[in-house]
Amino acid sequence: MNLQQIKDLDSAHFLGVFGERCPVCFTRGEGCTLYDQDGKAYTDLFAGIAVNALGYNHPAVTDAIVAQAKTGVLHTSNLYYVAPQAELAALLCKHTFADRVFFSNSGAEANEGAMKLARKYFYKQGSGRYKIISADHSFHGRTIATVAATGHDYYQAPYRPLLPQGLTQVPYNDIDALKAAVDEETAAILLEPMQGEGGVTPADPDYLKAVRALCDEQGILLIFDEVQTGVCRTGSLYCCEQYGVTPDIMTSAKGLGCGFPIGAILATEKVASAIAVGDHGSTFGGNTLACAVSLSVMRYMIDNDYSAVAKTKGEYLMGKLRAVKSDKIVDVRGMGMLIGIQLADACAAGALSRKLLGMGFVAGTAAGNVLRLAPPLVISEKEMDAFVEALETALADM
Numbered sequence: 001m002n003l004q005q006i007k008d009l010d011s012a013h014f015l016g017v018f019g020e021r022c023p024v025c026f027t028r029g030e031g032c033t034l035y036d037q038d039g040k041a042y043t044d045l046f047a048g049i050a051v052n053a054l055g056y057n058h059p060a061v062t063d064a065i066v067a068q069a070k071t072g073v074l075h076t077s078n079l080y081y082v083a084p085q086a087e088l089a090a091l092l093c094k095h096t097f098a099d100r101v102f103f104s105n106s107g108a109e110a111n112e113g114a115m116k117l118a119r120k121y122f123y124k125q126g127s128g129r130y131k132i133i134s135a136d137h138s139f140h141g142r143t144i145a146t147v148a149a150t151g152h153d154y155y156q157a158p159y160r161p162l163l164p165q166g167l168t169q170v171p172y173n174d175i176d177a178l179k180a181a182v183d184e185e186t187a188a189i190l191l192e193p194m195q196g197e198g199g200v201t202p203a204d205p206d207y208l209k210a211v212r213a214l215c216d217e218q219g220i221l222l223i224f225d226e227v228q229t230g231v232c233r234t235g236s237l238y239c240c241e242q243y244g245v246t247p248d249i250m251t252s253a254k255g256l257g258c259g260f261p262i263g264a265i266l267a268t269e270k271v272a273s274a275i276a277v278g279d280h281g282s283t284f285g286g287n288t289l290a291c292a293v294s295l296s297v298m299r300y301m302i303d304n305d306y307s308a309v310a311k312t313k314g315e316y317l318m319g320k321l322r323a324v325k326s327d328k329i330v331d332v333r334g335m336g337m338l339i340g341i342q343l344a345d346a347c348a349a350g351a352l353s354r355k356l357l358g359m360g361f362v363a364g365t366a367a368g369n370v371l372r373l374a375p376p377l378v379i380s381e382k383e384m385d386a387f388v389e390a391l392e393t394a395l396a397d398m
């Protein structure tokens, strides 16, 4: 099939949620390079929306998939013990605050589970606390509950009245607004340590510390959504480590499987002990293949200190971007290898990313007219230099 034939099938039969997609279909990848059907090469600086941390065809991913597939056991269900699931849970507990882990298939599902866990924690105590406060411009997923937690009218409007009840949003980085929203029915505060989709906006260090203090004073649970910021991307295994703030519950996905779908809910024993048999579950979540791949990539990234890699490369790339002289760049911000280039109104991020695609570079966008970069962590300085050069040319042409 050529690209036009794929487009025709897609527009005739696929649910129209993605509209007119970027005009390319990638068919092969190696390292940090993607190839389209005609063999044209593209340098990737978006990693499938902050997913493919080890790039393409990395042995830690590919060999783990092949080896597990060759056993013939991809999935057995959670009725039976799953060895890589147990090992992956232990690895995550060893390297984070968590005592217990549950595996889901996606970030949204992990956030759903995290909210259930928070509510169950208070239900078990006979408490009436059920409300969950999140932030404006946040993004927590596309399920009915995670849409209600996502502080953006664009995502919420078609689904009002929102389900479940008790989910509200307040301005991000505004501790007074959060304090004012808390009441005796508040169960949890759900935040991204750095908002990704919302515009690549890091939390103020004082803000997260004040949120933790507020939760401790009021007996509220703190949930960090590290679906986008987790797994070494921002320069530490999980972003919250750099803030010195520990949540009660945390969610992870995206980079956790480096392209293989898997999510996780991580929790302290205090919270996790509220869960009883039958409270939560999943057919596919935590299956053998997903956990075998995730175990392989997590071991590889931890053993090879990919947090430090992301920090060093992120500083390099951000330095280069900050040196670009263009009145179309208003700000360059981010942490590690999650970087936002805030553009002037006159330069639309979507149009810029399409122009870059035509020049052989894959970059993303985020809300608020931001060009978003989340490169595979295996990207080289040479590849980053080439991107910055292309960006300068593209900006001059826009």
Ligand SMILES: Cc1ncc(COP(=O)(O)O)c(C=O)c1O
Pocket: 049, 106, 107, 108, 109, 111, 139, 140, 141, 142, 192, 196, 197, 225, 226, 227, 228, 229, 253, 254
């Ligand atoms: C912070 C955050 N939470 C949750 C999600 C939803 O994850 P998924 O698309 O895997 O359901 C995303 C996806 O972009 C995200 O960035």
